Amino acid sequence: MNQVLKNILKSRWYPVIFQIITLFFFSIVIYTLITGPASPHDNFGTALTWVLWWPIIPLIFLLLGRFWCAICPFATINDFVQKFAGMKLKVPNFLKKYGIWIIDATFIIITWSDHIWGIVENPRGSGILLLLITTGVIFSGVLFERRTWCRYLCFLGGLAGNYSRTGMLKLRATPDICKNCTTLACYKGSKNAPGCPLFEVPRNMQTSATCNLCGYCVKNCPNDSINISFKPPASELWFIKRPRLEESFLAIVIMGIVFVQNLTMLEIWQKWQKALTNILHTDSYPVLFTVLFLIAMTIPVVLTLVASKGASYANRQKTWENFARYGYSLIPLDLAGHIAHNLFHLLAEGKSIYYTGLAFFTGKKLEGMSPAIVSSSTITFLQYTILVLGAILSLYTAWKIAKNNEPKNTFNVFLPFSILIIIFLLINIYLFMLPMAMRM
Structure with missing residues (x-):
């Protein structure tokens, strides 16, 4: 089973095919939220977002860790913008140090705002929220390298980081193989795939909180050091x-x-x-x-x-x-x-x-x-x-x-x-x- 998962991550179609699917449905969600029925009971975008996606996302974290972050439409938009207009500046030390506090505050503010302005019950409000997040993603993609938004600013990424620690799927490098590696292709990238989008070096990784299972390190590793395996729920927290x-x-x-x-x-x-x-x-x-x-x-x-x-x-x-x-x-x-x-x-x-x-x-x-x-x-x-x-x-x-x-x-x-x-x-x-x- 582990080898099957590894072969999937090595495939040139992974995670692209999933990214295309999620981006397609994201487009439908935005369109229906903004232009569709004003009543949440009749709006397809509201149903997809708050009745389907929001309930199943914690299940994904439990079963597959941060897999959603590999195929999230915001991440796909970030990569697209960065490819054509990215300045690729280094992540400010302020974000590295206080990013999780920003995530904490953002999560609390969005929850508060939802109940004050009825974002969930208002399709237009939900659409505006998603467009505001998209705007932040675009700015981050233009300015900073890799997926700075996902690692240091995304409130859902912060939630995913916490919940994925209970996840039953983990990606780790083999220390004995990695200790003699000098290319560091898993982090830097190669002709096969970009470097780790969340700034992780697999051989140093102790947690699944910052691994989105994008498979880039698996594609890039010249020594076949990266392994995918299952673990007991929450064992990482111990x-x-x-x-x-x-x-x-x-x-x-x-x-x-x-x-x-x-x-x-x-x-x-x-x-x-x-x-x-x-x-x-x-x-x-x-x-x-x-x-x-x-x-x-x-x-x-x-x-x-x-x-x-x-x-x-x-x-x-x-x-x-x-x-x-x-x-x-x-x-x-x-x-x-x-x-x-x-x-x-x-x-x-x-x-x-x-x-x-x-x-x-x-x-x-x-x-x-x-x-x-x-x-x-x-x-x-x-x-x-x-x-x-x-x-x-x-x-x-x-x-x-x-x-x-x-x-x-x-x-x-x-x-x-x-x-x-x-x-x-x-x-x-x-x-x-x-x-x-x-x-x-």
Whole structure:
């Protein structure tokens, strides 16, 4: 199987054929969002983006790592622009140092903006967002070398970097073969393919977070050193040697974002808004949402700090060091929450992709048809199963991190983070127990 995957990556048709397909559908999405029906319930672009693509993207990260980043239309646009108009300047040190913080901030701002201006529920808003991102990609492609946007600025790339650490597919070089290599064709490129678009040297790579499985290094390596293999889910998180605070912060904030995404689609959201209106003496939705949004963002951070402080009594490490190291253990539960939330939209509204697609291509509009693929009870069962599996994987990850770093005091360090993970699981289960509104 590994050799089959390797042969695919070596093919001159990979990843080009996938890039053509995604760019084609991206063009349809942009066209229908901007020119199609103003109602999201009738817009094919809305269905493709928020009912199909957004729910399946975390599944791709789990199964194939950052494969999406190899075929993403934004990456294809970047490469095209760079080929004909690229100045190929070096990446500024500022981006190398603070890029992930920019990604964190962008992800939070886009989530906030969606709820303030209704981007998801507004086809024009979704189209404008995609065009704004495209503009940023073009500017980056013109100015900087390789895929600077994808590595240091793309909010989805940041999400992909975190989630792909749980992925079951990995690309690594063989150290014994690479130690005598002097060409470094995997990084620099050759006549066979460009160099690594995400600035990685395979022989030094310890994580899948910055590998998009583009296959360029496989095509370029003169010594056949690159191997593709499968690994247990989340196993990469167990042995992180240099944890980064900003990566853990993103993982922890994503938990808050999952809370927000669920809350705003529940009836209880209206009650919370009314309660906050009485407290703040304002009925301004932007003000009310911003306050609740900040609270939702803050709760996971504060709880993780408390757990980190508790662990510091056992391992004598600084609170922020535990925060950075053990924040990674939340990534499997983050991913599970993301999948569970969007599974509702995919399975409860999935047929809308067919209905809106039929209307777009043939002009035939079907009225009064249910968009559900399966029953609500089936969806609920799947959501709970996914959440529990994610929590188990997060608990095991926290245990492995503690065991690898605190072998003599594993349980005492693990305990506060196990409590934290269970609290987050219970919050998610409670939210998923409540009726959820649909997008389409």
